[in-house]
Amino acid sequence: MSSKTGTLFRKKLTVIMYVMLGLVVGSILFLNHRIMLKSQEYQDAFMEANLTNKALLLDYVLKDLSSSLEQLANSTEVTVYFQNVDLQMSLEYGLGLSIAAVQKKLLNFQGLKVLNGNKIFDCISLIDANNHVVAHTNVEEGFDHISILKELLPRSNEKLQNIIAFDYKGELKIALFQPVVLKGIFKGAVFGLLKNQALMQVIEKGGSGSHLFLVYNSLYYPKAEGELKGVSARESRKAPFLIFETQLNYFPFKLVEWVDVRAMRGGLSPWAITLFMGFLSFGLVIAGLYLQRVYEKKEMVQRINEELKEEVEARKRAEELLREAQEELEQKVQERTQELMEKNLKLQNEIRIREEMERQLRQRENMYRELYAEYDAILKNAPEIISVYDACGKILWSNFHDESYEDIFQPLVQEYLKTGIQAKREVTTRDGKIFDVSLSAIQDENGNIVKVLETRRDITEKKKMEAALSELQKFESLATLASGIAHDFNNILGGIMGFAELGLRVKDDSKRMKDYLEKILVGVERGTELVSQILTFSRTKEKGKKPLLLAPIVKETFKMLRATIPKYIAMELSIPKEPIKILGNPTEIQQVLMNLCVNARDAVPSEGGEIRAVLEKDKDSGKAILKVADNGCGIPPEVKDRIFEPYFTTKPKGKGTGLGLSIVYGIVKSLGGEIEVSSEVGKGSCFTVLIPCVEEFGEKVSEEEGLPLKKGQGNIMVVDDEAFMVEILLGMLKELGYQAKGLQDPQEVLKEFKREPFKYDALITDFAMPGMSGLSLAREIKALNQRLPIIMVTGYAQIGHEETAGFGIFKVIKKPVDMHELSYVLSEAISLKGNNSCA
Amino acid sequence: MFRIVFLLVAFCFFYGISELKASDKVIRHLAVPYAGFVTGDGRGLDVDLIKAFSKVTGREYKEVRTTWEDWISHLTGKKITVGPNGPEVTGEVSIRGDLAAHGITVLEWRKAFVDFSIPTFPTQVWIVAKAESDVLPISPSKDLQREISQTRSLLKGRSLLGIRGLCVDPALYNLKETGALIRYFEGSLNDIAPAVLKGEAELALLDAPDAMMAFEKWPGQLKIIGPVTEVQDMAIAFPKGSVGLRDEFNMFFQRFWESKRYKELVMDYYPHVLKHFPQFFQRSILDVK
Secondary structure (H helix, E strand, C coil): CCHHHHHHHHHHHHHHHHHHHHHHHHHHHHHHHHHHHHHHHHHHHHHHHHHHHHHHHHHHHHHHHHHHHHHHHCCHHHHHHHHHHHCCCCCCCHHHHHHHHHHHHHHHHHHHCEECCEECEEEEEEEECCCCEEEECCCCCCCCHHHHHHHHCCCCCCCCCCEEEEEECCEEEEEEEEEEEECCEEEEEEEEEECHHHHHHHHCCCCCCEEEEEEECCEEECCCCCCCCCCCCHHHCCCCEEEEEEECCCCCCEEEEEEEHHHHHCCCCHHHHHHHHHHHHHHHHHHHHHHHHHHHHHHHHHHHHHHHHHHHHHHHHHHHHHHHHHHHHHHHHHHHHHHHHHHHHHHHHHHHHHHHHHHHHHHHHHHHHHHHHHHHHHHHHCCCEEEEEECCCCEEEECCCCHHHHHHHHHHHHHHHHHCCCCCCEEECCCCCEEEEEEEEEECCCCCEEEEEEEEEECHHHHHHHHHHHHHHHHHHHHHHHHHHHHHHHHHHHHHHHHHHHHHHCCCCHHHHHHHHHHHHHHHHHHHHHHHHHHHHHCCCCCCCEEEEHHHHHHHHHHHHHHHCCCCCEEEEECCCCCCEEEECHHHHHHHHHHHHHHHHHHCCCCCCEEEEEEEEECCCCEEEEEEEECCCCCCHHHHCCCCCCCCCCCCCCCCCCCHHHHHHHHHHHCCCEEEEEEECCCEEEEEEEEEECCCCCCHHHHHCCCCCCCCCCEEEEECCCHHHHHHHHHHHHHCCCEEEEECCHHHHHHHHHHCCCCCCEEEEECCCCCCCHHHHHHHHHHHCCCCCEEEEECCCCCCCCCCHHHCEEEEEECCCCHHHHHHHHHHHHHHHHHHHHC | CHHHHHHHHHHHHHHHHHHHHHHHHEEEEEECCECCCECCCCCCHHHHHHHHHHHHCCCEEEEEECCCCCHHHHHHCEEEEEECCEEEEEEECCCCCCEECCCCECCHHHHCCEEECCCCEEECEEEEEECCCCCCCCCCCCCHHHHHHHHHHCCCCCEEEECCCCCCCHHHHCHHHHCCEEEECCCCHHHHHHHHHHCCCCEEEEEHHHHHHHHHHCCCCEEEEEECCCCEEECCEEECCCHHHHHHHHHHHHHHHHCCHHHHHHHHHCCCHHHHCHHHHHCCCCCCC
């Protein structure tokens, strides 16, 4: 297509476009005119709707006020007033108070009812059914509301209207009423005169050129100036003003609004506006087209420039990205190369270390093999039996395999695994072997026992040695006393012999004879006592603990020591008067005191030596204190800590066993006591023994001492191979009131009992008899008469209750028999037998 | 002459008969507007009770208004005047009612003139004062005698308002000996509480039902100081000799009580009385004396 044809086509197109534009603008102008006319119609409708809304608002306000007035009419104060009237209360008292309350209520009500800051009620009154005003609020001066109310007020509840409007001096006045009805009976009414101005302020929000009126019949508020013609809005488009009106829904009022047309719609007609707008639109379209063409050209150039610029920028960015990627790649290659080199180096180091470790491991393995072989040999040759048990108590390894003791040691391990406590340290086997057993747990990292290591040492020989040495030490002490004992015995025997000879010479004087015999008896008792001491001291089995008075034992032992220790050594004993009672064993106390005194004897010098013993009671701690002090050579500090160790001695060889002080230490500890030593070289030593005291004695024998003989009745059988013992016992039993029969042969006794098992009430038997021992006899007789009490008499010190426990022996009495003891034992035995038979 | 005398006697006889018959058909209720018993507008606890009684017994109900001064006179036909020396018969008046019911407290001196039904309502005489009064109420305890003693001890030197001849007569309770300055109120019983509020006296005697009403009407303005009597009874009064009507009422009241309707009636007029006198209303069966 040529340029000329193109230009022609463009011109034709332009003309067509202009024609079309003209048509469009014309249409727009026509439509605009139509819209303006419609707009006027809408404006009228809006005004009408606005007025309707105001009417609705006024309706609502009036209804609300009416409702409030109803609440006032039903208030307590108003109700109480009428109740009090019915109760015939006087104006002076009840009614007066009620009226005052009502008055206050009305004033409050008036003050509370406010619209836009203005009081809505001019006046509020309460009127009774007889048209009497009960109470009212202040009223406008000159406004005789009472007379008006009397005319307006309906006479009954049914006819009462809620609102009344009336003409007061040409002005519209509005009043609200609410009846007061109590229990269905009309009592009066509450009257509220509305303030029109306040009411209208609620709805009066029109623009300039607008006036709003509240109309009731022909009465207007505010007062209308001149006559307002009722022209409807639709008919008054050309009129200088428009009037809109609407009726209230619930109250007999109309709202009328007068609007100035010029103020509302302006001075120009719709056609003038359309024409002006048409010209203006045409001009604007032409100008717009021109400007658009210029703008399009400029925009096209600018767009091409921008596209070129963007292309250049994109190319630059791509180049930059390529460069960055290349740099990054090069850096990564470098880093990876470096990393590989480092790893290679590290690997080489590790290989070297591992080779070194393997070499060391081989070395250690060889060493451990050697060590293991060595330890295995050591363990297998060790004097102790070492065993390893698993967590179930099953033996894993032992250097000495002997199944015969498994039933003894395996339960010990089992218990240790269960409780974690080793039940006993020393274990005696069936064959009399004594083992010192030590169990220790092997734990894993969580503290769980995985294995148990048992170390067992045979200490049978050691124990025997210790016992033998202890005995040896005791005899060593006894040997020390031997000369003293011999001296005492000589004295006693001399006395007995002397009094016996004197007794033989006396023939007729029975009183003197009795006196000599009693003295002989005292000598015998002293001898018996001494023998008892020696026997007690020679016992190998320890007696149990019993409550005992410390002073007599200390005194007696000290007395023996005094006889033993050379006279050039001064000895002094201090004993308190008050009894000191402890729980212990007399032999042990004697052994303690003797060992301490013998040590003191050996320590003091041959001239001027002193041994001082003190017995006292510490009232604060309640402990007995036995102190043995000397002025001897003292104990060097370097050996002071070792003096209580077994076998430790500073004496020359053969002079001591080294067990004396260790035995003292053991005895004191077994009594729950302590021993302290203070010593200074060249000045002497002091051993202080502290033993806990007890308050009361439990031993019955102690209580019985000093009591008279306990006589009784019964038939007693006595058996002893010694005829004089049978005679003595029969004599004593007779003296005690019993019938008794004495035999020397136990077989005869058994025969007697087989014949008549229940003839005798008790049997007194010797322990050792030829043919049959006392214990065998007791067993045989118990088979015949289970309840028969059997009392055993013996000269053996070691025979006690423990030794005779399984044979049904009631009591063991030591020879020589004490009549006093015999009387109590026999009495108790027979009474118990009686109780048992009753039971 | 004889005829005239005969006619006169016959007239009087037939008049009495007709009056008696009328009494069978109508119950004339002597009533004084008082508290919630006779509210003055044709209602009230006693009004409703006697109306129910009339309806049940097939009689017409008629309320006859009287006063506290005259109700015994109008019931008995004897003019009773209560002076400083107590009640005395000063003349005769016409009988206007068959029974009297307006919250009448059973008092010993009244028993001399009228018969009472079984108790219909509990009461007690309390001392009331203005809320601002410096007389402080007693501390309640479970011992009524102690409370009465405490109340009496507070009266010394205080002016005390009461009404002669009624249950609030200070003389009935020897209140003069407490040192109280006794003032006799000339107004009605209903006006005693307002009189205290007005400042006529510092204290006043008020019976419990009246006090309950007063507290509802003037809330926060009055306070109870404490009781001066034990719990008393209110009952319906009948003329001496009107035993049949009284027994009829007693039977009716028993059924009325057992049907719980009486309790409902009480709740209408005195909703708080059950709280004050629970024992009275807990009884299920009434004792007919």
